[in-house]
Structures are given as C-alpha cells and as structure tokens.
Amino acid sequence: MPGIGLNTGLKALLAAQAALETTGHNISNSSTPGFSRQRLEVTASRALLQRGVRIGSGVSGNTIVRSSDALLLVRTTKQIATVNRLDAALGGMTEIEALMGEPGNFGLSSGISDFFGSISELSASTEDLVLRTGMVQMATAMTTQFNQLSSTMTTVRRDTANQVEIQAQKVNVITERIVMLNEEIGKTEVSGVPANDLRDKREESLRELSSYVDVQFNEDQNGVMRITTGGRLMVGGNKAFKLESVVGVDGDVEVFMEASDVPVKLKHGKIAGLIEVGDQFIPNLQAKMDRLAKNLIFEMNRLHSTGTPSEGNFTTLTSSYRLEDQDQDGSLSDELISRSGLPFDIQSGELFVNVTHRTSGDLNSTKILFNPNETTVGDFLDELNAIDGVNAALNSFNKIQIFADAGFGFDFAPRLNANPDKYGTLGGDRASLGAGQAGPYSLVDGDTMNLTGPVSSFSVAFNSVEFEEMSQATAEEMAAVLNSNADMQSNGLRAVVTADRLYVQTAATGVASTFTLDGGTSLAALSMAPGSTVFGSSTAVDLKIGGAYTGEGNNSYRFVPTSDGVIGTTPDLEVDVYNAGGQLVATLDLGDTYQPGTEIEVAEGITATFGFGSLSASENDSTLVNLIADSDTSDVLAALGINAIFTGTGAADIALRDDLVANPQAISAGFSGASGDNRALLAMMGLQSESISALDNDSIGNFYGDTISGVGFEISQAGSSREIGYFLLQNLETRREETSGVNVDEELVDMVRYEQSFNAASRFIQVLNELSDEILSLI
Amino acid sequence: MSIRPTQQSLYSLVTRGLGYNLSRLAHAQERVATGKEILRPSDDAVGTARALSMRRRLGLINRFQESVGTTRPVLETSTSALEEVSLVLRESRELMITGMSGSLSSDDREAIGQQLHLLLEKLVDVANTKIGDRFVFAGTETVNKPYTITSRDGKTAVNYNGNDQVQRIAVGFGTEIPINIPGSKVFGSSSVESVDLSGITGVKLGTTANQGEGFANLYFRHNATTGTPGSGITLVNGGDDDTILNNHSLTVDAVAGTVQLDDGVLFQIPDPSSAEYTDLTVVNNGGEEVHLDFSGYTGASSTAALFGEGSVSINGSVYIPIDFTETDLELVHPGNGTVLHINTTEVHRADAELVSFSGATDIFNVLAGAAADMKNAAGLESQEAVNRLELRYDELLRGLDQALKSLGTLGARTERLNSSEIRLETTTVNLEGLLAQVEDVDITTVILDMNQAEQTLQLAQATGSRLIQHTLLNYLR
Known part of the structure; x- marks a missing residue:
C-alpha cells in the first residue's frame, strides 16, 4: 500500500519539479525572440483497483508542449514580406528623392529656370559678353545636373543589384539552416517528443526568410517543412535550392532558382522591393529624364540652328550626330536621311539656306525640300552642293560638314530677302x-x-x-x-x-x-x-x-x-x-x-x-x-545637330556644344548677325512655356515638375502602405505574444503554484513515510 | 487591447509609443528649423508640383523685372537724346530763318553756315549716343557707331552704319516691348511726298513719276548760242560765255541807244572807248545773259532772235542735249538710281537747279546742305541761295516733326514699360503669397503640433515608466 502511495507522491514530486523547470525555462527565455511559451501537460494517472476501490495513482506529466498558432504564423510571414518589400523599395526611392533636391534652390528645376533666365538676360542686352558667358555657364550647370542625376541613378541602380546579390546569399544561408532544423526536428519527433525549441528556431528562421522573399510553407506528417517562393520550391525535405541574382545587359536584375533558367517572380520581401526600385522605379525615372533631356536638346537645337551668331554667318559647320550606314552596303549616300541612325525625326518640310556674298552683301536664299520617305543623305548633299558658294560633304566620322566658298558665308535664318526680284521679272530693264x-x-x-x-x-x-x-x-x-x-x-x-x-x-x-x-x-x-x-x-x-x-x-x-x-x-x-x-x-x-x-x-x-x-x-x-516664319520646317538641322546648342541624346550625355563653351560669341542670338539682334533668343525663351507634344503636351518645366511630383506621390504612397503594414504586423506580433509570449508574472504565479505542489507532494511522501514508520514500529 | 499582455508586448508598446511621439516632435522641429512645409516631394506631391510651377513663374518674372531694369535706362537715354535732337533742330531752324533774310551780308551768312555746321556735328554726336556697350540709334547693329561724318572738298556727308531693325525684349508672358528706334527712322527720310524744284532755270516737272532721295542738282549747261544779233553786233567768243537757253530776242534801239534782252533791263550801248564796248553783258529779268561785241555796230535798230543750245544732267553725270520741245524728258542718274522727268519747254537759262525729293532726305543732309548754302559754296546768286534754303528749311521742319514723333513713340514705350513693371510686381507679390501658402510652414500650427507631440511624449514616458516597473517579483519574498 505504501508502495503505491509513494509512487503517487514521487510522480507528484517529479511533475511539480518538471513544471517548475518549464516555468524557469519560460522565464529565462522571456525575451528570446521567437520563443514560444511552454507548459507541462499533466494528467491524472490511471486509477488502480485496490481493495475493491479504484484509487487514483497520482499525476503524470509526460509532455511539454509549446503554445503557438500555426495560422498566425502564415499571416505574420506574409505581412513581414509585404512590409520589408515596401521598406526596401522606400530605401532606394528616398535616396533618389534626396538626390533630386526638390523643391529647393539647387535642384534641376532651378537649373532649368536659371538657364532660361540667362537667355532672358542675354536677350535684353545681346552685346554683353559677360551675359553670354553667363548663359554658357548656366547651360553647363544645367547639363551637368542632368548628367549627375542620370549617373547617380545608374549608380543607385547598380548598388541595388549588388544588394540583391547579398540578400540572395543571406536567403541561401537561412534556407540551409531550415534544412538542418528540418532534419533535427524529424529526428527528435520520430520518438514522439515534440521538438519545441527547434520548432521555435525554425519559425524564427522562417520569419527571417520571409523578410527577404515571400514564402508559402507547409509541414508534412514528420514535421518537415517545405517552403516555396514565387511558386518555386525553395526548401524541400532535406534539400535547399539556392537563389542566384543575375544582372542583365539592360541593367535589370533577375533572380533564378538553382538549376533553373526561368526567373523567379518575387512579389514581396526585401529582394522584391529592391528589384522594384532597380528595375522599375529608377528606369522609369531615367526614361522620363531622358525624354525631358532629349526634347530639350531637340527643341532648343531647332531654335538655335536657324539663328546666326553675332560674328555673322558661317563659313563652316559640322553636324554633331553621326550618320550610320543602316544597310551595311558601305555607302551612306543611299540611306534615307530620316533612317540613318539619327536620334531625332525629320519631318516633311523645307529648309532655307542663305548664302551671302561677304563683300557685296548679296543674299541668295535657296529652299531645299525634304520628304522623310524619299530624301537620302546623298540627295541632301547634292542639294547643298548645287547652291552657289556652298559645299557639303561627309567627313571621316560620317558627319555632314558644310563649307562656304571663299568670300561667302551661309546661314539658315528666316531672312527676308529685301531684293527679291533677282531676274527682273517684275518690270525689269x-x-x-x-x-x-x-x-x-x-x-x-x-x-x-x-x-x-x-x-x-x-x-x-x-x-x-x-x-x-x-x-x-x-x-x-x-x-x-x-x-x-x-x-x-x-x-x-x-x-x-x-x-x-x-x-x-x-x-x-x-x-x-x-x-x-x-x-x-x-x-x-x-x-x-x-x-x-x-x-x-x-x-x-x-x-x-x-x-x-x-x-x-x-x-x-x-x-x-x-x-x-x-x-x-x-x-x-x-x-x-x-x-x-x-x-x-x-x-x-x-x-x-x-x-x-x-x-x-x-x-x-x-x-x-x-x-x-x-x-x-x-x-x-x-x-x-x-x-519665312520657320526656316527649317523639316527639322533636319536639329536632327543632324548642325549649329546646335546642345549635343547628346539624353540626360546622361546632354552637353553644351563644345565650341560654344570655348567661344560664347558663337551662340546664335539673332537671325541677322547684327549685334543687337535677339530674335533667336526670344524664340528660345518662349520654349520655356511652350507645350511640347512629345512631352505629353507639357512644357519642359511642367513635365519635370510632374515627374518630381510623381516620384513624391509614389514615395508617399509606399510610405503610407508601409505604415499600415507595420501596424498590421505589430498587431500580429501582439497576437503572437498573446498566444506564445511569456508573461513573467504568470510564470511567477505558476512558480509559486508548482512550489506549493512540490511542497505538498513532499509532505505527502513524508506522511506516507510516517505511516510506514508507524507500521514498522508495530513489527 | 490584448487579453493576455506579456512583458514583451508591454515593452514594445511603450517603445513604439515613445518612438512615434518622438518622431512627431522631430518632424515638427524639422519644419520649424527650415520654415518649409515641403522638404521633399513625398511630403506633399501635389504641393510640390504647385510649388515648382510657381517657383518657375517667379523665376521668369524676376527675369522680366531684370529686363525692365536694363531697358529703362536705354529708353531714358534715347528720350533725353531725342530731346536734345529737337533742341538742336529748333536752334538750326532759328538760324536758317535768320540766314534766309535778304538783309544779311555774305559774311554774316557764312558765320551762320559755320554755326549750322557746328550744330550738325553736335547732332551727329547725339545720334551716336551710347549706353553701356550699346548705341541706341543703331537699329540692331548696336556695337557699331551708327553715324560717321566725313568731309571732303568742303562737302560734308553723314553715313548711317546701323540697320532698320527694332530690338524687342520680353517683359512679360507674351509681352514684348521694342526698346529702340533705329536712327534711320529718327533722322532718316520720312516718306516721299513730292519733287520740288528751286525754279530758276524755268524747268518744270514732266508728266511721269520721279524717284530719288534727298537733293539732286540738275545742271543746265549752255553749249552754244545760235542766231545773229542785228545791227552788226556779234557774240563774244561765239557766245560761249552766254547763259541763255532756248529762244530769246535781242532788241537794239538805236534812237534810245539801248540794247535789251527779252523784256529785261535796258542797257546803254557803251561808249566805243570803254572796255565794255567789245564785251557788254546784257542780262534779262530772269538773269540770263548774253555777251555782245559792238565793234561792228552799224547804228541801226534791230530785233534779232537768239537761241541758246544746251544740255542737261543730274548731278553732272551724263549730259544730254536739250530739245526744247520735250515735255517728259527722262533723266537717269546711273550712280544712285535717281530718275527725273522734266519739261524743258520753258527752260531759258543755264544754271544749277536744286531738286528736292521732299520727305526723302535725312536731317544731316539737310543741315549739311544748309550750312553749305549759307557759305554759298556753289557761288550762287543771293536769290538762288535763298530759294535753295527755303527747300532745305521745309525739309528741316519735316525732320523736326520726325524727331518729335519718335519722342512720342518712346514716351508710349516708357508708359508700357511702367505698366508692365507694375503688373510684374503685383504678380510677384501674389505668387510669393501663394507659394508661401503651399511651401512655407504656418508657424502657429507647427508650434501647436510640437506642443501636442511634446505633451504626449511626456505622458507616454510617464505611463511607460510606471508600467514596466511593475512585476509580481516586487511582492514575492
């Protein structure tokens, strides 16, 4: 009889001790990340039939279980992935935002305004060399801003690609760890003992993983977790599939799963956020800046090309863009000028070439007709060569070079021929x-x-x-x-x-x-x-x-x-x-x-x-x-970059024409070469508020403003999404804490409770012992 | 609230609360420190776009204001120059009126001519008025001195080196103001009105239109005198020194002892001993003369017809013989394109006729011509000189009108400039106000915000510190 009783007591002692130890474990891990509160499962032992009565045989506490909510984990990982995507994307975006320096006095917006302002200033006194130099400096400052923005965006993009690579490696470390944990959990649980702390570790790893990529996961009957991302298996059984990032020729980053050549489409997580910045946000912005720069170059060149510098008309001009032999037949002359690799379009229209005899001042204006579907490079050169006093040829860089004969000068200004009746067909002699x-x-x-x-x-x-x-x-x-x-x-x-x-x-x-x-x-x-x-x-x-x-x-x-x-x-x-x-x-x-x-x-x-x-x-x-209102309705001068003000084709390479930097007098301010003629400058000034069809009918300034405000809008939207995401995530974390968190007070109460159980069980054993002693004293 | 709060969730609750309030405080501080509501586009995307657009407009307006600033002195200088021009021209007018009075001696006239020449030089100086690097009356050829004065052989010419272009500057959105009047419009020809002749040779205008600029000299040359004077009288040198052209009659009245050309003054037949006997100059009322030699005088009365053959030319270029029946003789000066049609039927005298293409001359030319006429460089008779001066005088008045009109034009431009300036200022003020509304911080709101954040932070700190202190451990022993 005492044997049974002792056993009951022993079991109670052991149970209380185990419970106390669990409490201790809980308390010591109360601030361990990912730790789930554990508790001892206790049941009453089976009753034994003794003396015709069934007497309980005490307590049995044989398993320690952790309190966790599997569904909550699914939602938490999802939210972590979402928040981290937004976080990573915002990191890149705000960097770009800071780079643009808007709205402020040092951004490109002021750069553009200052440039047009310098034109305006020069137009009020064209003969002032200081103002001409000022215009050159403002133009250079603006183009430099364009160039810097463009190159920094490229750098940020490259950094983003590097980060993706680093994070892919981190992902690989985590998946390796999960595979190891999978193995251990399997080994442990095969004996029926729940692997509580290993599971906590695995869940923590999973959460960490979901901060990089969005994950779907499930567990098989052996407790082994399978993880997929973007519909592709990442951890399966005892195998982790590695993530690899590859930067394409266009600078786009793509992520591949080991042994597959189909890129993984990640929706959430840091990597997705970085890719979003690197493959969409920055390229989109760069495309807009390029479009802006390209149209600025083209429209300014259109207006500048028909002007004449204060030095008078030209004796030689070279185009800034190369022509390309598109059909590779070794001859450029047969190429349509509109399809010879020029960055800009040529319209159907006309170009007026004025040739002035330098001493007599006789002006001869010739109209060259352009049809983008018919006029070839050769036709254009022939037409130019047919004009007295002017010669044109391709130079060794495949650029068109126009020369005036000695004693002649040429220009493309919208001039009015003061003496139009050159043949005397109206009352001549x-x-x-x-x-x-x-x-x-x-x-x-x-x-x-x-x-x-x-x-x-x-x-x-x-x-x-x-x-x-x-x-x-x-x-x-x-x-x-x-x-x-x-x-x-x-x-x-x-x-x-x-x-x-x-x-x-x-x-x-x-x-x-x-x-x-x-x-x-x-x-x-x-x-x-x-x-x-x-x-x-x-x-x-x-x-x-x-x-x-x-x-x-x-x-x-x-x-x-x-x-x-x-x-x-x-x-x-x-x-x-x-x-x-x-x-x-x-x-x-x-x-x-x-x-x-x-x-x-x-x-x-x-x-x-x-x-x-x-x-x-x-x-x-x-x-x-x-x-003549526009002496080049064909836009051929701007397309070729003849007497251009800017060279380049986009934000990365926009620049003031070299020789204008060296010689500001070569800026074409007017249409006549007279020192006070500012008509070309006035036209250029007008461009600032002119709506340009290639810029969605916006003006230069407005288009840039819209771009900036678009960036701001995107960032503030991502920012508020992230706020909401964080809030939801914290909510989920709180819910997890509710289920799995350790409340130290609660543990202390438990500790007191189990201490008392232990005391009671000891007392019980003591009583049994005393009972035995009683019996033994009878012997 | 959580059903089962744990220490972890309490800690994160407290830190979260502290963080949130601290960041609110920091944001308020940032706004106060910079004075800007929008520090980056994401603070307010729409506001950013508006602010950028307003800044752009403001920048433009500032430039316009600068342009107004640069233009004003140009207009002012031009105006004061034109005021001086009108003074000079008025002074010239007075001098010419004095000079035209018949009571002056030739010395007095020459002195006036000298003065006119000085005024001309002064006028050229004014016409070359410069502000900064810019000649204000040069059209758009602003760095070249517009007027140069050259004198050769006592003739003065003033040349214009500018052009007729008007320079415009933008002083508002789509508003351009012309800032200069080309010298050719101020000092140059106004509009061609008619052709006037000084009218001493009897020439008249033909029926066909004429073309020319300024003044031209129509030279009638006497080539030969045909016909024989009666009463044995002969022509001196075969008539080479005569100035008669066309038909004339010479009447010798032996009874009265007089000789008369046409209806002119009666000349006494000179005494054979006098020098005049072999060379008497007989002048008629029109001033034409014949030189007669009385050596073979028969003492009889007679009336003879004399005919002066002549030729005519513009500015002495090509002389063509005069057919005195021509009513529309075309004379072309190949050098300057002057075309003149004349009626020669009433030409009676060889002399230089001043032709004025009125309204088609520049004021310098008028002054130079007037000065030369005063000095009588051409050696004209006084009546002829006065006739010429009258032509010049009319032109001078036209020139004065022209200068006053230009002054009016400049005044109107200054007005436009003033109203543009006022408009620009108003727009600037409006835009700056609007920009401040969008971009700048409303200090009271921010300070209020800041106070609120500060209070909440303090409260959170207070409650937080209490919350995390409490644990059962304090009571277990």
Whole structure:
C-alpha cells in the first residue's frame, strides 16, 4: 500500500519539479525572440483497483508542449514580406528623392529656370559678353545636373543589384539552416517528443526568410517543412535550392532558382522591393529624364540652328550626330536621311539656306525640300552642293560638314530677302516675257517655241528625253532646254524661272533689247500669245521688301500687276499680291497718286517699296517673295545637330556644344548677325512655356515638375502602405505574444503554484513515510 | 487591447509609443528649423508640383523685372537724346530763318553756315549716343557707331552704319516691348511726298513719276548760242560765255541807244572807248545773259532772235542735249538710281537747279546742305541761295516733326514699360503669397503640433515608466 502511495507522491514530486523547470525555462527565455511559451501537460494517472476501490495513482506529466498558432504564423510571414518589400523599395526611392533636391534652390528645376533666365538676360542686352558667358555657364550647370542625376541613378541602380546579390546569399544561408532544423526536428519527433525549441528556431528562421522573399510553407506528417517562393520550391525535405541574382545587359536584375533558367517572380520581401526600385522605379525615372533631356536638346537645337551668331554667318559647320550606314552596303549616300541612325525625326518640310556674298552683301536664299520617305543623305548633299558658294560633304566620322566658298558665308535664318526680284521679272530693264500661268505645263513630245532675236529667227523643240514627265513639264526643265539651245545663246536670250513660271528674257538690258515670240506648239500650254514683241526699258523697277513677317507658318507673296503702266504715273496701275495658297492678300495702288520710293504696307508686317519703272501685265510680269516664319520646317538641322546648342541624346550625355563653351560669341542670338539682334533668343525663351507634344503636351518645366511630383506621390504612397503594414504586423506580433509570449508574472504565479505542489507532494511522501514508520514500529 | 499582455508586448508598446511621439516632435522641429512645409516631394506631391510651377513663374518674372531694369535706362537715354535732337533742330531752324533774310551780308551768312555746321556735328554726336556697350540709334547693329561724318572738298556727308531693325525684349508672358528706334527712322527720310524744284532755270516737272532721295542738282549747261544779233553786233567768243537757253530776242534801239534782252533791263550801248564796248553783258529779268561785241555796230535798230543750245544732267553725270520741245524728258542718274522727268519747254537759262525729293532726305543732309548754302559754296546768286534754303528749311521742319514723333513713340514705350513693371510686381507679390501658402510652414500650427507631440511624449514616458516597473517579483519574498 505504501508502495503505491509513494509512487503517487514521487510522480507528484517529479511533475511539480518538471513544471517548475518549464516555468524557469519560460522565464529565462522571456525575451528570446521567437520563443514560444511552454507548459507541462499533466494528467491524472490511471486509477488502480485496490481493495475493491479504484484509487487514483497520482499525476503524470509526460509532455511539454509549446503554445503557438500555426495560422498566425502564415499571416505574420506574409505581412513581414509585404512590409520589408515596401521598406526596401522606400530605401532606394528616398535616396533618389534626396538626390533630386526638390523643391529647393539647387535642384534641376532651378537649373532649368536659371538657364532660361540667362537667355532672358542675354536677350535684353545681346552685346554683353559677360551675359553670354553667363548663359554658357548656366547651360553647363544645367547639363551637368542632368548628367549627375542620370549617373547617380545608374549608380543607385547598380548598388541595388549588388544588394540583391547579398540578400540572395543571406536567403541561401537561412534556407540551409531550415534544412538542418528540418532534419533535427524529424529526428527528435520520430520518438514522439515534440521538438519545441527547434520548432521555435525554425519559425524564427522562417520569419527571417520571409523578410527577404515571400514564402508559402507547409509541414508534412514528420514535421518537415517545405517552403516555396514565387511558386518555386525553395526548401524541400532535406534539400535547399539556392537563389542566384543575375544582372542583365539592360541593367535589370533577375533572380533564378538553382538549376533553373526561368526567373523567379518575387512579389514581396526585401529582394522584391529592391528589384522594384532597380528595375522599375529608377528606369522609369531615367526614361522620363531622358525624354525631358532629349526634347530639350531637340527643341532648343531647332531654335538655335536657324539663328546666326553675332560674328555673322558661317563659313563652316559640322553636324554633331553621326550618320550610320543602316544597310551595311558601305555607302551612306543611299540611306534615307530620316533612317540613318539619327536620334531625332525629320519631318516633311523645307529648309532655307542663305548664302551671302561677304563683300557685296548679296543674299541668295535657296529652299531645299525634304520628304522623310524619299530624301537620302546623298540627295541632301547634292542639294547643298548645287547652291552657289556652298559645299557639303561627309567627313571621316560620317558627319555632314558644310563649307562656304571663299568670300561667302551661309546661314539658315528666316531672312527676308529685301531684293527679291533677282531676274527682273517684275518690270525689269530686260525685254522679258512670261508664261501666263505657273507650271507644270502639259507638253507633248516635239512641242516648239519659235523666237526671233536680234540675230536670227529660230525654233526650240522640247523633246520627251529632256523631261521627267512631258505632260507635267516643270518650268525649270523647260528653262534648261531653252538655255542649252545654241540659237538662244547666239541671240542673247535666256530663260529664267520665278514662282514656277517660265520667263524668256534678253540677257542685255535697256530700251534696245528686244525679241519676238513668233509662235510654236508649246505656247498654248504656257498660255503665251504668239506674235508678241517685247522691249526692255531704261529703268528697272526696284522692288524692296521690308518689315518683319508676323504670319504663322511659312508663306510666299507673289506680286502680279493687273495692267500695263508706269509706276506713279499711269492712273489705276495696281499690283495684286497673292499668298502661297493663291488667295489675294492685298492690292497695291501704284497709280498716279503713288510716289515711287514710298513704302507701302502689304500684309502681315511686310512692306514693299517700288522704285520708278514700268510694269506689264500683258508680258506676265510677276515676282515672288518668300516669307519665312520657320526656316527649317523639316527639322533636319536639329536632327543632324548642325549649329546646335546642345549635343547628346539624353540626360546622361546632354552637353553644351563644345565650341560654344570655348567661344560664347558663337551662340546664335539673332537671325541677322547684327549685334543687337535677339530674335533667336526670344524664340528660345518662349520654349520655356511652350507645350511640347512629345512631352505629353507639357512644357519642359511642367513635365519635370510632374515627374518630381510623381516620384513624391509614389514615395508617399509606399510610405503610407508601409505604415499600415507595420501596424498590421505589430498587431500580429501582439497576437503572437498573446498566444506564445511569456508573461513573467504568470510564470511567477505558476512558480509559486508548482512550489506549493512540490511542497505538498513532499509532505505527502513524508506522511506516507510516517505511516510506514508507524507500521514498522508495530513489527 | 490584448487579453493576455506579456512583458514583451508591454515593452514594445511603450517603445513604439515613445518612438512615434518622438518622431512627431522631430518632424515638427524639422519644419520649424527650415520654415518649409515641403522638404521633399513625398511630403506633399501635389504641393510640390504647385510649388515648382510657381517657383518657375517667379523665376521668369524676376527675369522680366531684370529686363525692365536694363531697358529703362536705354529708353531714358534715347528720350533725353531725342530731346536734345529737337533742341538742336529748333536752334538750326532759328538760324536758317535768320540766314534766309535778304538783309544779311555774305559774311554774316557764312558765320551762320559755320554755326549750322557746328550744330550738325553736335547732332551727329547725339545720334551716336551710347549706353553701356550699346548705341541706341543703331537699329540692331548696336556695337557699331551708327553715324560717321566725313568731309571732303568742303562737302560734308553723314553715313548711317546701323540697320532698320527694332530690338524687342520680353517683359512679360507674351509681352514684348521694342526698346529702340533705329536712327534711320529718327533722322532718316520720312516718306516721299513730292519733287520740288528751286525754279530758276524755268524747268518744270514732266508728266511721269520721279524717284530719288534727298537733293539732286540738275545742271543746265549752255553749249552754244545760235542766231545773229542785228545791227552788226556779234557774240563774244561765239557766245560761249552766254547763259541763255532756248529762244530769246535781242532788241537794239538805236534812237534810245539801248540794247535789251527779252523784256529785261535796258542797257546803254557803251561808249566805243570803254572796255565794255567789245564785251557788254546784257542780262534779262530772269538773269540770263548774253555777251555782245559792238565793234561792228552799224547804228541801226534791230530785233534779232537768239537761241541758246544746251544740255542737261543730274548731278553732272551724263549730259544730254536739250530739245526744247520735250515735255517728259527722262533723266537717269546711273550712280544712285535717281530718275527725273522734266519739261524743258520753258527752260531759258543755264544754271544749277536744286531738286528736292521732299520727305526723302535725312536731317544731316539737310543741315549739311544748309550750312553749305549759307557759305554759298556753289557761288550762287543771293536769290538762288535763298530759294535753295527755303527747300532745305521745309525739309528741316519735316525732320523736326520726325524727331518729335519718335519722342512720342518712346514716351508710349516708357508708359508700357511702367505698366508692365507694375503688373510684374503685383504678380510677384501674389505668387510669393501663394507659394508661401503651399511651401512655407504656418508657424502657429507647427508650434501647436510640437506642443501636442511634446505633451504626449511626456505622458507616454510617464505611463511607460510606471508600467514596466511593475512585476509580481516586487511582492514575492
């Protein structure tokens, strides 16, 4: 009997002792991270039948269990992954944010403003060299800011890639550890004893792991944990699959699982956050900055390229962008200029090239037409070379180089030709007869023109070989045929073209010069009357164009007299002025009330002054004045970087053109080369508030402002998501503490309780012992 | 609240609370220290965009204000220069009025001419007014001296080296103000109005229009006198020294002993012993003269027709013979493109005719011409000189008008500049206010915020310290 009782007592002692030890374990681990409170599971032992009664045999405490909540763990790891992703992303983003230095006085925003400000200052006194140098410095400061932003972003991106690599290694360490823990837990629990502390360690590792990558996990019946991430197995049984990070050629970081070439798509965790910064945030921002820089370069170059420096026009210019032989046939000339590797687009449009004779000041303006689908590099060079006084060639770097002949200078400014009637087709002093309409003319093969000059009467035939398309014969083609005719030459006659009209003229001037148009089959197509004899005159009408063209877009005015008469003398002598669209814009009264040499308003800021002389409507007098608002509507100068202000194609390489840095006088401030001409600068200033279609119809400043505010918005959004995430995580941690945390007071209470149990059990044994002693004393 | 709080959760609760309140305090401190509500874009993304845009506008406006600042002295200098111009021209006007009075001696006139020349030099100096590096009347050729004065052979010429361009500066969004008046508009020709002749040779304008600038000299040259004077009288040197052109009649009245050209003054037939007997200059009312030799005088009365052959040229370039029936003779000066149509039917005298293309001359030319006329460089008779001066005088008045108009234009520009400046200032003030609202800290709010954070922090510290002290251990023994 005492045996059983003693045993009961012993069990109680042992149970109390185990419980006390568990309490001690709990207390000592009360601040161990990941520790779960443990407690001894105690049950009453099976009762034994003694003396017809079932008497309990005491307590049995055979297992120590930990209190943990598996579901809570799943939610906690998820939240850890989310918070850590945001945390890592924010780290990179705020670094970039700080780098931009906005809003403040040292950011790019001020840089851009200061640059435009320096243009404005210079425009108010263009002759001030100090201000020119100021503009150069401001431009350099701005481009440097662009460059630094771009390069620092690249550096941050590279750092991010490095961090991903380091963190992947950390992940690998953790997964190795989990595999080891898996093994130990398996070994321990196979004997049915729960591996409480090992499990705590494993859970802690899991939590650590989930701060790097988002994990899904489950446990098999043997207590072995399988972990997957992004749908790929990371820890399976006793094998950990290693993570590897690879930086691609485009700078993107990708993460691969060991023995797989399909990148893992991580959604959360630090690594995902870093990748988000490195592969999305920074590249997006860089793309925007590049777009900004590219458009700034292009738009500024468009405005600068048509200006002229204060030194006057150019003698040589070289493009800043290289042309590329796209089809690799060894020849660049056959490449379309719009598809020869230039960073910018070429529009269908026109380019005006002005060549000025340096001593006489004679200006010759030539229009080159561009069609991005037709004009080749060779065509462009040929067109340039066809202009008197200018030569163009490709240099050894495949850049276009334009030279002026000695004594000439060239520029691309929207100039107004003050003396537009170079052939004297409007009241000149040559005998001159024009076609009744503008070309092209519908000729047939073998059409003739019969003329009588001072030497002989002759006939010129037009043959189809001399024309591209006989039914669409251009005035130029006809003039070429006429001018190459020997009889024309021997009679001192020539053919010229004004406003697509064919004119036949004597080379000699004065009242004695004369010829007769006898007839011919071509006359009907030209709307010319046969049998007309024309004479020259002693005075050529001196037409001077003045003022400044204020119209939008390029145009031209054609001056056509409505009757025959002497300027300032013949009553009702009028000249009609038609624009390029053929609409009548003005009728100028040059009759007896007009004093030759008086300036008269035409339209759109243009004035005309007619000198003395006679005009003839019957001889089809007319002349053309080109009115240029934009002398390069094709954008070819900006695309090639000819007379550019900036070079480069993006934020990383935007720079002020080298020779402008060395020589600020070369900044093209105006359109005329006059020291006080600031028209190009005013146009450049206007760019600041102009909306640019390639920048989503925003201005330069606004686009940058939007970009900055976009960055701010993204960061503040991520920041508040992180706040919420933290709050949720803390909530979860609190919940875990509720279940698994150690409350020292509680443990102390338990300690007192188990101490008392132990005391009671000892007392019980003592009582049993005393009982035994009683019995033994009977013996 | 937790059902089962543990020491761990209490500690983290306390630290979390302390951290939160401390960061609130720090944020408030940061805002107070910088005075800015937005320190980084993420503080307020929308506000950042607004602040940036406003800063941009402010920057631009500051530049505009600077431009106004640089422009004002230019306009002011131009204005005071033009005021001086009008003074000089007024003085010249007075001098010319004096000079045209017939009562002056040629010495007096020469003195006036000298004075006019000095005024011309002064005017050129004013026209070359410079502010900083900029000549204000040079168009956009602002670094070149716009007017240069050259004198050769007693003739003075003033040349304009500027251009006709107007320089504009931006003083507001889309507002540009022209800041200069090119010298060609101030001192240059106004608008061609008509052609005037000083009218001593009898030439008239033809029917066809003319073209030219400033002044031109129409030279009528006497080539030969044909016809024979009656009564045995002969022409001296075959008539080479005569100035008659076209048809004239010479009447000898033997009874009265007089000889008369046309309806002119009666000249006494000289005494054979006098020198004049072989060379008597007979002048008519128009001032034409014939030189007569009375050596073969028969003593009879007679009336003879004399005809002066002549040729004409503009500025002495090419002389063409005059056909005195021509009503529209075209004369072209190949050098400067002057075209003049004249009616020669009434030309009667060989002399230099001053042609004025009125309104088409620059003021320097007028002054130089007037000075030369006063000095009578061409050796003209006094009536002719006065005729010429009258032409010049009209031109001077036009020049004065022109200068006053330019002054008015400048005044209007100064007005525009002033109103732009006021507008810019108002905009600056408005924008700065708006920017401050977005960007700057409202100190009272922040201080309040800071106080609140501070109090909460202290409370949290107090409660926290109490909370973590308590444990059962204190009571177990």
